[in-house]
Amino acid sequence: MQSLSVSSRYRVIRRLHVGGMAEVFLAVSEGTIARRVVIKRMLPELARLEEMRLRFAEEARLLSRLAGPGLPAVYDAGEDEEGPFLIEQFIPGxxxxxxxxxxxxxxxxxxxxxxxxxxxxxxxxxxxxxxxxxxxxxxxxxxxxxxxxxxxxxxxxxxxxxxxxxxxxxxxxxxxxxxxxxxxxxxxxxxxxxxxxxxxxxxxxxxxxxxxxxxxxxxxxxxxxxxxxxxxxxxxxxxxxxxxxxxxxxxxxxxxxxxxxxxxxxxxxxxxxxxxxxxxxxxxxxxxxxxxxxxxxxxxxxxxxxxxxxxxxxxxxxxxxxxxxxxxxxxxxxxxxxxxxxxGIWGLNRGEIAPESPPRSTSESVKTAVIPEGKVPVRVELPEPGVFALYLDGRALGQASGSRSIQVDPGTHTLLLTEESTNRYYREDFLTRLGETRLVRFPLGWEGDQESTQQGEKEDE
Incomplete structure (x- = not known):
């Protein structure tokens, strides 16, 4: 991808949300004709994974190839000093x-x-x-x-x-x-x-x-x-x-x-x-x-x-x-x-939030008597054995193993788990509600195992 500077051409208005792969910003182009756009910035911890960089570039390529009614236009894509980016048409709605x-x-x-x-x-x-x-x-x-x-x-x-x-x-x-x-x-x-x-x-x-x-x-x-x-x-x-x-x-x-x-x-x-x-x-x-x-x-x-x-x-x-x-x-x-x-609300390009179904048992979502005001307790269970880097909504939480408890605001969140010595990662999107304790359990399978990905190539073709 070309080396292009986004900051010199667009002024960020605010961050819209953090998805599983990218941070999404509302921005306006600098110059005489100010056009509102969406800037997708690949999360730094994913940018170092070759498979994820390919997937991010694939989205830009597909949107460009399949341009037409019902799909946001792609204005630019590339990589600058902050990493891979994608500039898209802003769709209010x-x-x-x-x-x-x-x-x-x-x-x-x-x-x-x-x-x-x-x-x-x-x-x-x-x-x-x-x-x-x-x-x-x-x-x-x-x-x-x-x-x-x-x-x-x-x-x-x-x-x-x-x-x-x-x-x-x-x-x-x-x-x-x-x-x-x-x-x-x-x-x-x-x-x-x-x-x-x-x-x-x-x-x-x-x-x-x-x-x-x-x-x-x-x-x-x-x-x-x-x-x-x-x-x-x-x-x-x-x-x-x-x-x-x-x-x-x-x-x-x-x-x-x-x-x-x-x-x-x-x-x-x-x-x-x-x-x-x-x-x-x-x-x-x-x-x-x-x-x-x-x-x-x-x-x-x-x-x-x-x-x-x-x-x-x-x-x-x-x-x-x-x-x-x-x-x-x-x-x-x-x-x-x-x-x-x-x-009384308008979503702004909200495309990376996973759905939530009603809990099937109290073991999956249980009422708790005492919680910090305005926060939801979340217990994260990690694969064993191993020490992993944990990220919440793009923010590093440090290394963790076994299980870990965190507190989050009500709403949708993304947890990313990576193993620093390899290219393996796992992502979970989840929804939290006030008055509930949330369990997020990472499975043993990894999405980003490069060797396994190559072995599985024929089946997916």
Missing amino acids: LSLRELLDAAGPLGSPEVAAILVQALTILSRLHEARDESGRPLDFVHRDLAPENLLLDPEGKLWLLDLGIAKSRESQVRTQAGIRQGRAAYMAPEQLLGRKALAASDLYALALVGAELSGARLAGVPVHGDTTPAAEIERLARMEAAERAHWPDECDAELRAVIERLLTCDPASRVTHAGALAALDEIAEASGLSRRVMEALDAAGAEGRASPRTAVLPGGIAGSEPVKKSAVGRKKVAFGLVALTALAG
């Missing part, structure tokens, strides 16, 4: 996770409109070809509510291609290592097999089910080791077991989503089939009164005004409003306006 947190489950028209946009983006990516016309065989491998974002115009964006894979990828995945978030993995991914385009459709179907109010089943609390038997059980679940739907869910939408949740990838409905069915739901269904009033409150400029709008109680209108293609665009736009009004 709300992640689907934030949307769920602020507004709760969505109606079928809204869910269908979001999935139509997502499928359109994925269809273009999965069908991408190189200059000679050969398929790139692109697979995202990590679709989740955290890396799908709605902007103020209701347009969906796919963020974070950090573990995406294509035929041209220089990064090889270790055989048997599961890449992605267990809550949204397809059965073939859970079993350590090659991820396919159909694997992305499976993950998107789970996102759609969750947006509709379904509870994703059988997924352990993120950060805890998942026994092999649990992985096997999860991989064998049929659609009705993987997502538990509320009684009031829309039967037509559920049927489409469950056709994407079959265990056999070859049996899943195609992009085109899912698009046609979901488009019909979005076309034939009416906008709820809640969304319509939120649209009215947003005004002609298409921006929500949380100071003046008052949300009603979410009662469906008696007369459905028929929608054309333009109407379907308004559905997604109404979602963002509604959520901005309900939550």
Whole structure:
């Protein structure tokens, strides 16, 4: 990569968040035309690992190659005195996770409109070809509510291609290592097999089910080791077991989503089939009164005004409003306006936070009687034997072995474990809540074992 100085060309406004691979900053370009951008800075402790540097560069290369609607533009990538960097288009908006947190489950028209946009983006990516016309065989491998974002115009964006894979990828995945978030993995991914385009459709179907109010089943609390038997059980679940739907869910939408949740990838409905069915739901269904009033409150400029709008109680209108293609665009736009009004927050490129499922037992998340005010206790269990360097949200915690207790603020965090004498590392993203004790247990397998990665090359090709 070229040696370029970011500090001389961009002024950092603030840090947006720390992800598993990079710190993400909001910045503005210096000069007569000030343009807001996102700067991704690779975490220093990862920059020394060759595999991670390749993965970081791969994200820039893929975004550049796959440029188009729904993907942030790449303005620059390289390396300067502070390490590898990536300059991206800044997308204001709300992640689907934030949307769920602020507004709760969505109606079928809204869910269908979001999935139509997502499928359109994925269809273009999965069908991408190189200059000679050969398929790139692109697979995202990590679709989740955290890396799908709605902007103020209701347009969906796919963020974070950090573990995406294509035929041209220089990064090889270790055989048997599961890449992605267990809550949204397809059965073939859970079993350590090659991820396919159909694997992305499976993950998107789970996102759609969750947006509709379904509870994703059988997924352990993120950060805890998942026994092999649990992985096997999860991989064998049929659609009705993987997502538990509320009684009031829309039967037509559920049927489409469950056709994407079959265990056999070859049996899943195609992009085109899912698009046609979901488009019909979005076309034939009416906008709820809640969304319509939120649209009215947003005004002609298409921006929500949380100071003046008052949300009603979410009662469906008696007369459905028929929608054309333009109407379907308004559905997604109404979602963002509604959520901005309900939550009063706008996420900024929040694409690297892992999901959290409800705890399955008190051993995974237990109430504690005494905790420091405003802090959450976390117990970290490390592989044995060994001495490791531990990092929390990019900040060094020093060396540790056995187990260690730390205290963190409520919210999402990233723990990184490295072995100083090798290129091995492991990362865990986790969520903490006030009043709970959090357990983060690192498994014995390492993501960054270079020798094992080379041995697993053939299986992943």
